[in-house]
Amino acid sequence: MCSTAAVTSGESTYTLELPYRRSVGPVVGAFLTGLRDATVLGSRTAAGRVIVPALEYDPDTGDEVSDLVPVGSAGVVTTWAWVPEPLRKHPLDRPFAWALVQLDGADTSLLHALDVGSIDDVSTGMRVQIRWRAERQGHMTDIECYEPEGAS
Amino acid sequence: MRDVAVVSFAQAPTSSTPVSDTEAQMLFPVVAEAMERSGLRRDEIGFTCSGSADYLAGQSFAFVGNLEVTGAWPPISESHVEMDGAWALYEAWVHLQSGHVDSALVFGSGISSRGDLREVLCLQNDPYYLMPLWADHVSLAALQARAVLDATGKGERDLAEIAARCRRSAVANPFAQRFADVTADDLLAEPYAVAPLRTGDCPPVSDGAAAVVLVAGDRAREVCEHPAWIRGLDHRIEPHYPGLRDLTVSESTRLAGEAAGVGDRPIDVAELSSSFSHEELLLRAALGLGDAVDVNPSGGPLAANPVMATGLTRIGEAARQIHDGHATRTLGHATSGPCLQQNLVCVLEGDRS
């Protein structure tokens, strides 16, 4: 809902707020179900490319894809960005890196937060692994974040 | 294709102090100025098209309020895209191609300052995989910046040089919001927004609007001393999810640029929607623009970034270079979506003497 506060000192603030309930369909659904089971699924296109996260179509051609294959839960950082001051809605509340990670067996990269102590601890090409949340519900945040391989 | 020219352009002064007006109030003088400069009466306009986004305004059907500035009584032939005004210009240009009408009014507008742009633009992300992470557009741009630096061997100083040049160019632009006689060293002293992008590599949050009048055929020469003829106009999109793409190139810009004939003859001036410093590197490469090309003499989006009007402003600025007789062949570029997902290229030429 939206609550309109009274006008004070020339400003009014309001929050555009609404819960959405999204139906996810078979392929996104399978991917999210996989996350709940601590597995990452990719979709294999006719050309043999393994797309992660799984899509119900080949992103290059639009052709339908239904062949889902598991990929590894560790991989290589293809690019990254360091967030010195996280926004209130970011996955981590301390400085962190975003990382696009090509998981083992995938041909594309999956975005998530990478939990490292400083900008000096992250580099392109480094190996990282998924840190799974203990309580998983079939949602992107079932992946808590990435962490350097071998951590914890 | 039918000859169509940009015959007038107007823009709102952007400001770091957010405007208190409604979007329509902000648009009104801009549209009025573009109309006045065109010399056309309102009833001579055959088609009107605008670009804006509800989520910037924080209100469903926000664009309906903007119809007010057109004086849509008696009724007008009109359409709206939920895109940057540059795509409204494209729709209008297509409409002119079909021969139904001979002139068009185009405008784009947005009040970015109303919300937190880094949160609002997260809603552009796919709802299942990206949106839940609140991966904001600055963070996504920084991922692409890192990929570009890794691939090209360039460094943060190269980015700062671009940003400093834009800031210096903007000193001469009365509509710019962020301008200063700064050096790369000054900008390298600024903190990271999201590394490798420093605050100076990122655009300001701007409220703004732009308007353009298009006229087809010889009528354009009657109303404008130096019409800016649209010689090429195309746009392309790529897969959405950044992890699917090669972030070290802008493939959709390359395709649009080729289709628009950018490389047919030299470009004098290019106004690029490079909101982040590294995007200029990507766009220059994708469009084949050499060092001789004057890029963003207005300062570009790093000087003022009125989202939903930024792209149309680029085309307007590119046209102005021809209107003023400063250039004979220019380029305006617009972009949309995370990491330059969608790109539009407009090639403009003056009459050759």
Place this chain on the structure above:
Amino acid sequence: MAERCAVVGVGQTHHTKVRDDVSLAGLLREAAGRALEDAEMTWSDIDAVVIGTAPDTFEGVMMPELYLADALGASGKPMLRVHTAGSVGGSTAIVASNLITGGVRKRVLTVAFEKQSEGDTTWALGGGRSGSVGAGGYFAPHIRGYIDRSKAPEYVGWMVAVKDRKNALLNPYAHLKVPDISLEMVKESPMVWDPVRRLESCPASDGACAMVLTDEAGGDAASKPAAWLHGTAMRSELGQFPGRDPISPKAGQDCAADVYRQAGITDPINDVDMVECYVPFSWYEPMWMENLGFAALGDGWKLTEDGETEIGGKLPVNCSGGVLSSNPIGASGMLRFAEAAMQVRGTAGEHQVPDVRTAVGHAYGGAAQYFAMWVLRTEKP
């Protein structure tokens, strides 16, 4: 028009209250895939994609064309997103047709959609505030104004509701189906926005519609009959100002006059074989009959009363069951345009009107201030 344009493929989803078996992409792909199949084309045959939807707040995705680009096979292609309020589905089809008639593209896929069940449209229509009256609350005074002005009997609204709901029974894709619909049922249904009763109102639907448009060569090459475009028009007027007539808006009149002029229609009631127009509340049928020039001002309701708007009447209206039966808002306008195409192509199945040569599609939106129309024929222009 510079270039001829043909509709060679039409597809739509099954419209229901909640399409909880698909993602947003899946919903659009269902309609688009059917349109491609109908056109005997694949994704790679398409040059450009034009999509339309009503406010982004309905699904909570800003500019969803970005996320949907590769789902619609648009990778490396041009993609446009249109938003003109409730008329958007019609406007979207017109923008797609302009790409053809302007000679810019040869084969265009156009898609419009709404997945109303994801969020809350009444909330979104109210700008996220309490006290949203919804579309019905907004239009109810106009409807009352029409009834007062035309002296139409109360049962005309019920008749429209019964006719459209009966037509919906013939349409496998329609959302709301009331098998034993009767005047009595409509009359007894609760008053929601006086004078509009529940069964005189449109549902909220999930759904999508898609069409494939081609140039003349594409229309000639199609193995199924093509519907040839004879005119398009869009008109907008200010939502409120002194002296505005929202009951028969001038923008609607002008839009009709423009599209008829292009198509050479001089006597609409006789020159047009069927019309699919945007009737979200039953009374809009007689209102639009007058506004679009099928009846004199004040006489539109007589067409309904005389049964002339039924399949088999002089001017069948909303043979698909109309917006009253399926209302995925962003797609609703395109469904009107698509039904006109299906009727001309002879592919409307059980709700086919025999021997349609000329069909009109119509959509409106905002405060009855945005209008979009097209005219299709079996013959080339």
Place this chain on the structure above:
Amino acid sequence: MSDTTEVEEAEGGPVRFMQQHIALDYVMRVSPIATRFAEGLHRGVILGRRCPSCSLVFVPPRTFCNICTVAMGDSQELEVTDRGMVTAFTILTPIQYHGQQERQDYALASILLDGADGTVGQQRLLDLPLEQVRTGLRVEAVWASEDDRRGDGGGAMGFGFGSAITGWKPTGEPDADPASYAEHAL
């Protein structure tokens, strides 16, 4: 958040739904004209502006005439009365949705103020049985107490009476001649 998703997940079936709560904060800076209008309301005065070109009086005031597309400044400002007539109405049975606070049937009307040329829409009618609501009904503003008279920031579509006028009640005058509001069906 109590829906089938959690149940299905508890049973370990495939994930079919995703819940997402989107909350975006916006700050609306009230424009000078809206502030001035709100100040008028605080004093119990309704301000409008007259177009210098077509002479139509707009309430609430606008910075430009949307018909003539000419600017209207402070010099075009005037006061109108807080009385007028109902030109259109509906009676609503509120639809229940997230954030809806209305529970009972109520009447909303368009009101043409004496001296104004456009109606003000979506106005609450008070002190009158719903079955007596009609066009032509003469009404007057019911003002909130002075402390509660605040304007609103408006949005893309403009601004309104905020909390200053809680609704409109019958004046008891005879109904207006239909010809006097024939052009104001909104």
